[in-house]
Amino acid sequence: MIRFENVSKVYARGARPALDQVSVDVERGEFVFLVGASGSGKSTFLSLVLREQRPTRGRVYVAGRDVANLSGWRVPTLRRQLGVVFQDFRLLQNKTVHENVAFALQVIGKPRHVIRDTVPEVLEMVGLTGKGKRMPTELSGGEQQRAAIARAIVNRPQILLADEPTGNLDPTTSLGIMRLLDRINRTGTTVVMATHDDEIVNEMRRRVVELSDGVVVRDEARGGYGERESILPDVGASPVLDAPGSGTRAPVQTVRGS
Amino acid sequence: MRFQFVLGEVFSGLRRNTTMVVAVVLVTFVSLTFVGAAALLQAQIGKLKDDWYDLVEVSVFLCPEGSVSPTCATGEATEDQIDSVRQVIDTELSSQVSKVYFESKQQAFEAFSERYPDGYQGTQLTADDMQASLRLKLTDAEQFAVVSDVLSGRDGVEIVEDQRAVFEPLFRTLNVATLLAAGLAGVMLLAAVLLITTTIRLSAVSRRKETEIMRLVGASNLFIQLPFLLEGALAAVLGSLLAGGGLWLAVRFMVSDWLERSVDWVAYVSEVDVFRVAPLLVIMAVALAALSSFFTLNRYTRI
Incomplete structure (x- = not known):
């Protein structure tokens, strides 16, 4: 479904490449986690799939198309087969949930009766039944992300790209979103999700592609998030952390009013 | 569906940018009035030649x-x-x-x-x-x-x-007046193009989020840009209609009602001439808007 062949992306001449000789093959209906530190190339990977960027070298195939050589006027057709979800939801604040979802169909010229039928269906699927008339600000973060997912899948894309969809959500809410993405995946939609959330990755046990400095360092079929550096490396007892306040006190200055 | 949606976007855009739109309307109004005045002066010269050269x-x-x-x-x-x-x-x-x-x-x-x-x-x-x-x-x-x-x-x-040769000084004066009007029109048209450009740009920036979503869900380039194009065109056409109306008023009251009565042995331009010039002004307005859009949109709403 998505195929990277020795893809490199260099943004500025002479700079370190954002992606370096990356080859990844995502099958139809797969669920793939894209993990790695900030700046490891996850976002570049997604923007190459979306054809927001072109690779500097190598080939990118999405749904059978050579995306790198796709002419400009064909890009919309490609994107109609892709759904995208972001960390910051990107809902239009002046439109209701229903209008936000309908917008995605309106702008690609779907007839009105299709919109009238599809939007409530999709809202039901993501668990927002009865909330179509709410404004985004009247929803919780999780609900907003559900609305954004509804917008992404309303045109029944073959591929759903998610860029840290749980990044702004608490663990319980994140879980709900993951269940939703899993359900969407089970309907046959290929899902590629860039994330930092190790708990989710470890629990879902799906394919994990780890990027580091633009290079694929791991590609496991049922992987975990991978080793994380511990927050407090073991450096022995530290008076400040172990018993705050018991060390030498700084002299206290008293300011007297004159 | 598409049509209605695009129209809705156009009007919401016009509402959001009211001041700029008014400015565009006024600048095109003034500039095209000068263009029209130049055209009418030439028509007047033509009429005088027709009339006097017979004598x-x-x-x-x-x-x-x-x-x-x-x-x-x-x-x-x-x-x-x-x-x-x-x-x-x-x-x-x-x-x-x-x-x-x-x-x-x-x-x-x-x-x-x-x-x-x-x-x-x-x-x-x-x-x-x-x-x-x-x-x-x-x-x-x-x-x-x-x-x-x-x-x-x-x-x-x-x-x-x-x-x-007797009439040459008069025609020379009228020709100079035409040049003057055309020159002013040129300057004003430049201002109009710049202003339309800025307006479209502002409109595009204020609707960044919408266009971003449109791009991502696969809306076509034309569909994304059409509302902006129409906004500029609508404002410019409105200006050209005002210019046509202004010229009509000027001819009606200054030429037909006043000049013709005080100096009645001369053939003057009439309202018919205004109706002949007005469509050209509308076409110019559309061309103007199209030109400015062409330069702006490719920069600000690219896929």
Whole structure:
């Protein structure tokens, strides 16, 4: 479904490449986690799939198309087969949930009766039944992300790209979103999700592609998030952390009013 | 569906940018008024030429006594010389000249006395001071050069004069006025293009989020850009309609109602001319908007 062949992306001449000789093959209906530190190339990977960027070298195939050589006027057709979800939801604040979802169909010229039928269906699927008339600000973060997912899948894309969809959500809410993405995946939609959330990755046990400095360092079929550096490396007892306040006190200055 | 949606976007865009849209309307209004004024001035010149050139003639002045012109070496033009000139007119210039008549010294003196009954600048003149001439009416006043070429330099012809020259200063003035109006129009049109560009840009920036989503869900380029294009075009067309209306008012009240009554022997531009110019103004407005959009949109709403 998505195929990277020795893809490199260099943004500025002479700079370190954002992606370096990356080859990844995502099958139809797969669920793939894209993990790695900030700046490891996850976002570049997604923007190459979306054809927001072109690779500097190598080939990118999405749904059978050579995306790198796709002419400009064909890009919309490609994107109609892709759904995208972001960390910051990107809902239009002046439109209701229903209008936000309908917008995605309106702008690609779907007839009105299709919109009238599809939007409530999709809202039901993501668990927002009865909330179509709410404004985004009247929803919780999780609900907003559900609305954004509804917008992404309303045109029944073959591929759903998610860029840290749980990044702004608490663990319980994140879980709900993951269940939703899993359900969407089970309907046959290929899902590629860039994330930092190790708990989710470890629990879902799906394919994990780890990027580091633009290079694929791991590609496991049922992987975990991978080793994380511990927050407090073991450096022995530290008076400040172990018993705050018991060390030498700084002299206290008293300011007297004159 | 699409149409309604695009229209909705256009009107929400116009509402959001009201001040800029008003500015665009006004600038196109003023600039196209100047364009229209220039066009009407040219139309006026055309009308005057049509009218006056019918009245004027070409005068072929025949040699008087004591002329220093080399063609007058034999003194006053003789009957033979006059006849041979008429011969040439009848044969070589038959297609250019529609009418010929001879004005004798006596006839010239009568016409002169009629115009200056008290003598000219204090001198009393007699018929002998006048000059005989052949008066030619041309089928096309623009053919003067041909006529002059053929007749000048013939024996007995002192000089060939085009009476149209009398009107030259007036036409020159009107032409200068046209240039002035066109120049101002040019400056204003430039301002209009810049302003439309800025307006579209502002509109695009204020709708960044919408266009971003549109791009991501696969809306076509045209669909994304159409609302902006229409916004600019609508404002510009509104300005051009105002310009047409302004010109109509000016012609109606200043020319038809006032000038025509005070100076009634001149043919003036009329409201019909305004209706002829107005569609051109609308077309210009659309072209203007299209030009500005072309430069802006590719930069600000690219896929």
